[in-house]
Amino acid sequence: MITSKNSPVLTIVVPCYNEEEVLPETVKRLEHILEQLMSNKLVSEHSTVLFVDDGSKDRTWELIEQYHLTHHLITGLKLSRNSGHQSALLSGLMTAKEYSDCVISIDADLQDDVEAIREFIIKYHEGYDVVYGIRRTRTTDTMFKRGTAQGFYKLMTKLGVQIRYNHADYRLMSKRTLDHLAQYREVNLFLRGIVPLIGFRSTEVYYDRHERFAGESKYPLKKMLSFALDGITSFSIKPIRLVTVLGFILFLVSVIATIYGLISKFMGNTVSGWTSLIISVWFIGGVQLLAIGLIGEYIGKIYREVKHRPLYIIESFLSADDKEVVTPRAASSHEAELQHSQV
Template identity: 45%
Template sequence: MTALSVVIPMYNEEAVIPVLVARLRPVLDSLDVEYEVVAVDDGSADDTANLVERCRLDWPQLRLIRLRRNSGHQAALTAGLHRSAGDWVVSIDADLQDPPETIREMLRVAREENVDVVYGVRSDRTTDTVFKRNTAGLYYRLMRRIVGPDLPSQAGDFRLVSRSVVEVLRRMPERVPVYRLLIPSLGFSSRAVSYTRERRAAGETKYPLRKMVALAWDSTADFTAAPLRLATWLGMAAFAASLIAMVFGLVVWANGTVIPGWTSLFLAVLLFAAVQLICLGLLGEYVARIYRTLQSRPAFHIGSDSADTPVPASVVPAQRTPATMP
């Protein structure tokens, strides 16, 4: 029985794989437990999958799951969690900003304190840009108001969970869950382990501003109906403003004062039309999510899983010189 699974979503990470393997393998070998490393290739366009296959020749615990297309970080993480076999499952990104050495402390805390979840909490983010640190702080403050105080501040997708948590997650109906919010909301016993966030070991970030905004919206829409309530309050505010405008118009009419031309009417129409469009847009977002849920389409499609086949005798050569290989 596998004691530990390490799930690593990967997308165009060919530059960091040799460094990742060289750093992660000694940590896991030193734990003296049966383990597996589940690398999930999220439809990479580079040589990521071939590099992992080459590493598997010398590292039998390494396993490769290939998705047929790029499905997103959370979908790739879901595929790895669902296919993992360990009693404990760690999720970690491939960029080495979350140090693999922390896994040892996570596993110790989980065993000694008998908890189901151990969060990796970033105690120092000076390697991130000022913009990213500030927006991350704003995100976590907002999410704590939505999910509750059980959400650890500065805890991303670097965590350890028990098999019980994984089985609950597999039964959840979310198409693409936001795990950093979903797992704290389940109420499992938890602890936190602090670590210093490091610089990306190689390559470029796969989480630009566009994806960070999308994550913030998914986190909000999946865990609260507040935007719908915002639409209601906007509608009520617009209705109150229209009543005031009506009273003002009646007073002006009663006094026989001529109301200036079309400008005020034009601006009022624009204001109320904008509020209506905002409300319709928010409603449309939730209706779209209901529609996607009812379709029950899978969030990812697994093309292959190396656990289903033996380690190949040969693989497609990677476009790297021998000096770069682990």
């Protein structure tokens, strides 16, 4: 058994968006696992759960405030607007790292097995700075979702992105890992790709993923596709290189077609086929539009990066030391500004 002296301060960061239906059960389960860890001296008694309200339109923040007043382990962070899952998660991580030895991120829907948190902490005590939560199987997914997810991971790997197969954002990170994460100042966030770039000693914990406890998924197909595209274009320039290669191939095809046309003319067979002409026009036109769209994606990301807008703005912070709502002086996406904004 680990002594109290070596018990780290743990913060469990939970990004929330319209989670009023599942929040009561999430609070109950996370409090229970945290109390178990405290009783076993695996984590400090100063450990907490930090719920991050990402501009919810329902009673999510109201419930967080209530639980903060009635449950000593519950803290809260409210963003001024909906900033997206990755930005909300980052805001919680950057806030928690100021008073925590390690931080675990988990979604509020209870699909990730909270019992795996104990294994995360054990691995942390063994000297690991990053512990990835990995799904054992995808039996709970539909055939379409399972196929597209596996295809995404394989594609990212082939593009050279360091990403853990079947890992989402359920992970533990030490304070020094979070300190280095704060140095990544990019606007186009894809934490699943950024965290492995930091390095440090890492390991994996396998768990079984459950069905969503209540409410509706916040990641419909449109958002999933957008998230996948962000991940691909944020970490690899290979797609745009493929456009160059494709352009070169089409150039060679056009040269061959030109030679064929000249030979046909000299041989007196100058009647060209309507089908081949239409197919060529549509194919080349489609490739051009695809190439322009892909280039536009990269230009759009450059545009967002150079503006240096904050990823999120913190409206309120309910700390463990105070039962009143505390409003920071300012808040931003970057580490230096965050240090001035925390209470």
